[in-house]
Amino acid sequence: xxxxxxxxxxxGMVLAKPLLRGTMVILGEGTALTETWISRIEDMExxxxxxxxxxxxxxxxxxxxxxxxxxxxxxxxxxxxMALKKIVKEHIExxxxx
Amino acid sequence: MxxxxxxxxxxxxxxxxxxxxxVPSNLRKISVMLEKPRLTMDEIARFVANDPAxxxxxxxMVNSAAYGFPGRISSVSHAIMLLGxxxxxxLLIGISVFDLMQKNMAGLWEHSCACAVAxxxxxxxxxxxxxxxxxxxxxxxDIGKAIVxxxxxxEYEQALREAKEKDISLFEAEKKYLAATxxxxxxxxxxxxxxxxNLVEAIGYHHRPQLATQAPLExxxxxxxxxxxxxxxxxxxxxxxxxxxxxxxxxxxQLSDDEIRDILTQIDESTSAAGEET
Amino acid sequence: xxxxxxxxxxxxxxxxxxxxxxxxxxxxxxxNHFSSTFDFVYNEIPLLMIVDLFEEPETIPxxxxxxxxxxxxxxxxxxxxxxxxxxxxxxxxxxDDYIRRRFIEHDILMKVQLCILRSKRVVEVNPLTRLPGNIxxxxxxxxxxxxQTTFALAYVDLDHFKPFNDKYGFSRGDDVLKITGRLILNxxxxxxxxxxxxxxxxxxxxxxxxxxxxxxDVCRDLIGAFDHIIPTFYxxxxxxxxxxxxxxxxxxxKLFPFLSITIGVVYVNGLHFTHYGEVTEIASEMxxxxxxxxxxxxxxxxxxxxxxKRRNRQPREQ
Numbered sequence: 001x002x003x004x005x006x007x008x009x010x011x012g013m014v015l016a017k018p019l020l021r022g023t024m025v026i027l028g029e030g031t032a033l034t035e036t037w038i039s040r041i042e043d044m045e046x047x048x049x050x051x052x053x054x055x056x057x058x059x060x061x062x063x064x065x066x067x068x069x070x071x072x073x074x075x076x077x078x079x080x081x082m083a084l085k086k087i088v089k090e091h092i093e094x095x096x097x098x
Numbered sequence: 099m100x101x102x103x104x105x106x107x108x109x110x111x112x113x114x115x116x117x118x119x120x121v122p123s124n125l126r127k128i129s130v131m132l133e134k135p136r137l138t139m140d141e142i143a144r145f146v147a148n149d150p151a152x153x154x155x156x157x158x159m160v161n162s163a164a165y166g167f168p169g170r171i172s173s174v175s176h177a178i179m180l181l182g183x184x185x186x187x188x189l190l191i192g193i194s195v196f197d198l199m200q201k202n203m204a205g206l207w208e209h210s211c212a213c214a215v216a217x218x219x220x221x222x223x224x225x226x227x228x229x230x231x232x233x234x235x236x237x238x239x240d241i242g243k244a245i246v247x248x249x250x251x252x253e254y255e256q257a258l259r260e261a262k263e264k265d266i267s268l269f270e271a272e273k274k275y276l277a278a279t280x281x282x283x284x285x286x287x288x289x290x291x292x293x294x295x296n297l298v299e300a301i302g303y304h305h306r307p308q309l310a311t312q313a314p315l316e317x318x319x320x321x322x323x324x325x326x327x328x329x330x331x332x333x334x335x336x337x338x339x340x341x342x343x344x345x346x347x348x349x350x351x352q353l354s355d356d357e358i359r360d361i362l363t364q365i366d367e368s369t370s371a372a373g374e375e376t
Numbered sequence: 377x378x379x380x381x382x383x384x385x386x387x388x389x390x391x392x393x394x395x396x397x398x399x400x401x402x403x404x405x406x407x408n409h410f411s412s413t414f415d416f417v418y419n420e421i422p423l424l425m426i427v428d429l430f431e432e433p434e435t436i437p438x439x440x441x442x443x444x445x446x447x448x449x450x451x452x453x454x455x456x457x458x459x460x461x462x463x464x465x466x467x468x469x470x471x472d473d474y475i476r477r478r479f480i481e482h483d484i485l486m487k488v489q490l491c492i493l494r495s496k497r498v499v500e501v502n503p504l505t506r507l508p509g510n511i512x513x514x515x516x517x518x519x520x521x522x523x524q525t526t527f528a529l530a531y532v533d534l535d536h537f538k539p540f541n542d543k544y545g546f547s548r549g550d551d552v553l554k555i556t557g558r559l560i561l562n563x564x565x566x567x568x569x570x571x572x573x574x575x576x577x578x579x580x581x582x583x584x585x586x587x588x589x590x591x592x593d594v595c596r597d598l599i600g601a602f603d604h605i606i607p608t609f610y611x612x613x614x615x616x617x618x619x620x621x622x623x624x625x626x627x628x629x630k631l632f633p634f635l636s637i638t639i640g641v642v643y644v645n646g647l648h649f650t651h652y653g654e655v656t657e658i659a660s661e662m663x664x665x666x667x668x669x670x671x672x673x674x675x676x677x678x679x680x681x682x683x684x685k686r687r688n689r690q691p692r693e694q
Binding site: 116117139155158159162163164165166167170171173175176179180181182183184185187188189191192227228231 | 411412413414415417418419420421438441442444445447504550551554555558559561562563565566601604605607608609615616
Binding site: 002003067068070071072073074075078080081084085087088090091095 | 265267325326328329330331338339340341342343345348355358359362363366367
């Protein structure tokens with residue numbers, strides 16, 4: 001899921017988290033947004049909503065992982081840093097739907 | 099090794115600084131905010147806390163001799179409550195086009211905002227009483243770099259180039275061209291502006307957290323947040339490298355794998371939302 | 377004490393004359409627009425401000441807004457006028473004195489010296505919070521009674537202040553008082569109520585006046601803000617435990633909870649009162665009653681005032 005600002009909403013996007021006004025649920029998660037709903041949401045005070053789907057990543061996955069290797073190149077000999085790298089690698093792969 | 103005179107001269111020039119530049123898109127938002135008939139403290143606090151320049155201004159003001167309680171406040175929402183809406187309006191009005199930053203600072207600001215998010219996340223995970231204050235420590239930890247960029251642009255350029263060519267960190271490279279590091283510079287200003295001890299130490303010791311005596315936990319959190327943000331590659335703080343997390347610090351915080359994953363996700367969500375706003 | 381004289385003018389000849397003439401008085405700092413000064417003044421309160429009043433439309437509203445804050449109300453402001461300004465409504469312009477541009481060279485030095493001296497013979501304000509003291513407070517209440525207006529008056533003090541002072545020292549205690557004053561001011565004034573008033577009686581006793589309609593909101597906001605900030609005044613270990621160890625009035629070591637704020641409120645219909653003391657007395661009683669409850673709270677006396685019946689009655693919350 002990803003968070004996008006209200007002015008970038010398009011019909012067909014699916015809510016990943018329920019839309020609340022205070023504690024009251026206005027739209028449940030899983031709802032596909034229509035133009036009508038989008039203009040109602042714009043009238044509310046919300047700045048952004050969570051929608052389903054991975055964010056479009058700016059660069060391809062191979063590039064992203066290569067950059068990750070480059071970033072960690074000075075700490076290869078430290079086990080706790082390599083453990084961290086592993087977690088970050090999994091996180092990045094997750095962003096690409098991995 | 100820098101001699102004392104050189105250090106003093108550098109310090110004097112650092113302390114002469116007046117204002118940090120703000121993000122261009124914020125200038126537009128400021129005019130929108132000022133036009134609202136009823137601005138709430140919450141709205142303002144949220145807005146200010148996302149901009150290191152505004153945050154620095156507000157904290158500097160509330161900790162100044164004029165108000166009479168220096169060294170007390172490191173939370174933006176507290177600062178806003180104490181300064182009051184009129185004063186904040188005045189501050190926002192006073193920001194002009196000349197306060198806008200150049201491109202290379204934008205990368206630094208992005209890095210800083212992501213650090214704020216990571217720091218808050220860790221503070222909440224550790225059930226600390228004031229996660230907002232820790233978040234601000236993350237937000238402002240690298241203001242020393244912004245100061246150096248403004249007051250010593252050619253030395254900074256050289257340090258950047260050296261870091262790039264030799265594949266080393268900026269922290270290493272700057273020692274060659276400047277009498278003091280960006281951490282020292284930040285420390286001087288934080289002390290001059292009477293920021294509370296936790297903020298002073300986080301800014302001054304985020305590269306060497308073992309030196310923190312009054313706020314070891316906050317400093318540790320900022321030290322680690324800095325590494326996490328670099329690991330994710332968010333923004334640009336002068337070099338792309340992940341620095342070693344001090345082993346004692348890593349031990350102190352004992353973050354679980356799940357907690358780390360959570361932090362990375364939070365950084366992600368905040369930056370994707372921020373990216374949409376330009 | 378600052379020794380800076382602030383000049384706000386975009387006219388180069390005027391600025392030059394001022395800078396030259398005032399050189400011996402102190403450091404002169406020049407700004408071209410009022411809006412650019414906020415950074416400076418909020419960090420260092422100037423000795424005096426010289427303002428080119430009609431140069432820009434924004435100047436007067438910004439000046440008024442600035443002077444409304446008690447912290448800066450004491451800064452003398454000298455307005456520069458031109459010959460065509462022959463009638464001024466000084467009620468709507470918060471300057472303290474004026475000088476005509478063509479007389480600057482001749483008169484400015486003496487004028488500035490006199491302005492600064494005059495501002496030092498200051499209206500009674502509390503030295504810590506710079507809020508108005510008893511004289512102003514009583515005058516405010518009395519005038520509302522005389523005009524038979526309806527208003528709400530709140531009497532505020534802090535619980536467990538003495539043990540806090542004993543443990544952490546007077547300096548930190550003073551900081552708490554300054555912050556309390558600042559919070560009351562911002563919250564009361566922030567509601568854009570022009571008929572409101574905030575005063576500092578002394579020590580940890582404050583008073584504020586608002587329209588009855590907004591009083592409860594103000595009390596709630598104030599309690600919320602105070603409870604939110606006050607933990608930061610405690611050392612780490614005390615903050616974790618939620619209490620401090622200190623001596624009570626008999627000298628016994630006791631545990632005390634965090635500082636809390638107590639507010640006693642009275643709603644006043646001006647018709648029923650003749651003297652300000654009658655009002656403060658009731659508010660004080662409500663505050664004493666509120667003190668019986670642990671933690672921060674407010675209690676309101678809404679009953680219409682009957683001087684005969686009041687003598688023999690215990691105060692009760694309505």
